[in-house]
Amino acid sequence: MSWQTDCKGKVKTLKSQRYFQAIAPAAVLLALAGCNRRGAPPAPPPQQVTFVTLKAQPVEITTTLPGRTEAFEIAQVRPQVSGVIEQRLFTEGSDVTAGQQLYQIYAAPYQASYDSAKGQLVRAQAAEMTARAKLNRYGPLVRAHAVSQQDYDDALAAEKEAQGEILTAQGQVERAAVDLGYTKMYAPITGRIGRSLLTVGALAIANQNSNVAIVTRLDPIYVDVNLPATELLRFRRELAQGRLQRNGNNTASVSIQLEDGTKYEHPGSMEFSEVNVDESTATVIVRAIMPNPDKLLLPGMYVHAQLKEGTDPRALLVPQQAVQRNSHGDPQVWVIDAANKVSLRPITVGQAIGTDWLVTDGLKGDERVVVEGLQKIHPGDTVTPLDAAAPAKAG
Structure with a gap:
């Protein structure tokens, strides 16, 4: 009996030891978990960021x-005839009107040429009168056979030649009149005249390459x-x-x-x-x-x-501080969705208008774009958005 009892007691002792050995690791794990649960810091709150809501608006x-x-207009004053400048009739740097006389070139030789041409015209007109009178006399005589037909033809040719001399003399008079008129140099346009490159007493050459003054319309x-x-x-x-x-x-x-x-x-x-x-x-x-x-x-x-x-009429403006650049230099912004999660979105910008960029692609109206707190967020983070347009709370 005593052997059985000892054996039973020994058996019970062995079972108790095995039980404690089995549950000891679980107890240790539970204890460590309780320690970790008591020592772990609390989860950080969502990062606060400031955003602006994009609104379509008319922008110039x-x-x-x-x-x-x-x-607008510029004219170079150049002499059309040669001669010595007698007068300069304007003030340098002043306003002149079209047709105003600027210079006077010595005109006596051209006046003499004009008078001579007029004398040649008068002589040609007198010769034509004589030839026409002779032709008129020969007309009835040739019909009466008092003069020969040859004499009449010679008189007719002389009258035509006299008319040609008149035309030639008239052309010479007109040419002389033009040259005489060119001795007065006029402003071709209305404007402001610059400095004079020729002074009184200087020789002006017809059709010279350099100008004597410039008139500019301002x-x-x-x-x-x-x-x-x-x-x-x-x-x-x-x-x-x-x-x-x-x-x-x-x-x-x-x-x-x-x-x-x-x-x-x-x-x-x-x-x-x-x-x-x-x-x-x-x-x-x-x-x-x-x-x-x-x-x-x-x-x-x-x-x-x-x-x-x-x-x-429907332009979108995003603040320049909200726009970042990637490694390729392309612009991108942080956008907050309806669940307050942020994502990085590439955009296309146009010109700068004040402190904003004009967005041409990548964004649409009523979207929220982060303007402050850009360095502390990552794609997919949940944030606490603060409207930049809302008034700040006291304290």
Whole structure:
């Protein structure tokens, strides 16, 4: 009996040891899990970001390009006859009108030529009168056979020759009158005259290569800018698609900024664009016409021209601070969806308007774009959005 009892007790002891050995690892794991549960930090809240909601709005589209001013009209004053300049009848740098006399060339030789030509005309007219009278007398006589037919024909030829001499003399008179008139040099156009390159007493040569003065019309004045051919194509394409609406009289308005940074107060309009593209620069010359009543603009000045192409009735503007660039330089923005999750989206931007970019592709109205907190978010993160347009709460 005692052996059985000992065996049973021993057996029970062995079973108890095996039980504890089996449950010990589970107990240790539960204890460690409880320790981890008590020591783990709380999950961070969603990252706060500031966003703006894109709204389609009418925006005036402008293109800023460098340009040069060009004279509306320019005329070079040159002598048509040779002679010594007797008078200069204008003030350098003053305004002159078309037909105003500028110089007087010594006219005595040309006056003498004119008088001589008129004398030749009078002599030819007298000879024609004599020939015509003789022809009139020979008319009845030849019919009466009092003179021969040859004499009559000679009288007729002499009268025709006298008429030819009159025409020749008249041509000489007209030529002499023209040369005499050229001794007075007139302003060909209305404008402002520059400095005189010849003084009184200097010899002017007919049809010389150099001019003696230049008259420039300053009001209005041209502004020529080089517009990239791609921009011209985009401009015409957007007009054809209806994305741009012309203003006023269907012409592009132009305003300019002077070289010192000041804005020119008188707006102008685009006149025309060149029909050929410059192969070396891939640009097209666009000419604008500007009013210049105060003569502030002078030919050759460097200006910045702003071409107001039209109005985009549904333009989207995104703040420049919201636009990032990838390794290839392509623009992209963070967009918040309805579940407040962010994603990185590539976009296409046009020109800068103030502190915004004009978005041409990749975004649509009423989408939320992150403008602050860009460095702390990753694609797919859930964020706490704060509207940049909402007033800040006190405290």
